[in-house]
Amino acid sequence: MKIRAARHADFVEVKVLIQHEMETGLRKDEATGRLIPAHFIELVEANLNNRTVLSMQWGVAVAQNPYLAFRVSNSKPGDVLVINALDNRGESYHGEVILS
């Protein structure tokens, strides 16, 4: 997971990239003719100094290698922003950044 945070006048803009296939479960494997099983991130959360500031649920229509940008107000330099994600197979993803 890659996270970048940039401080603006009123907020910090956070940009997140997560490597994930986000497989829909609707595509066929051309070799076997079988459906490729769904594999996608379902839950994502952003925490600022251990407090949840943004909660998300995603479906299969979030694009492959998901990109997300959001804004955090009321932060100060040194605050720790953590992103946690969980996919439908129970695999978890984690990233963090110290705000400038």
Added chain:
Amino acid sequence: MRSSTATLGLLGLLYSRLACAFSLVWNENAFGSTTASAAIEAAGYGSAVDHPGLVLTAPELAENGAVVPIEVESRIPGTQSIALFVDANPNPMVAEFVFTADTPPYVSTRIKMASTSLVRVLAKTSSGVWQASQPVKVTLGGCGG
């Protein structure tokens, strides 16, 4: 057979333990709905009316439906959450974002569109549920196959 059932059970248990760390529960009904109206209802965003304070930025024409950039900002006071739907997708619900006092209601992401469709964004606010929408023309569908 028995061991694979046991493995599935263990995985299920592991998943539910991990999911407990998240404040939202994945809404299987809403994401599994096959029409926009059913998905919107199941997600709890029913009976929305258009509001100019809900701003959806999407391309008029997307050449590649696999990666369509979408940006949403709500200027409606007391906005608690925003949900995104693509009417013509096999499962119209795309995502829901629940904001707090520390996150102004803004989000930018990239979504998949199977074909040309209306893209809808709905916002839950202290004054009710509001909507904004825009048609997006897709040249090459994004669900492959």
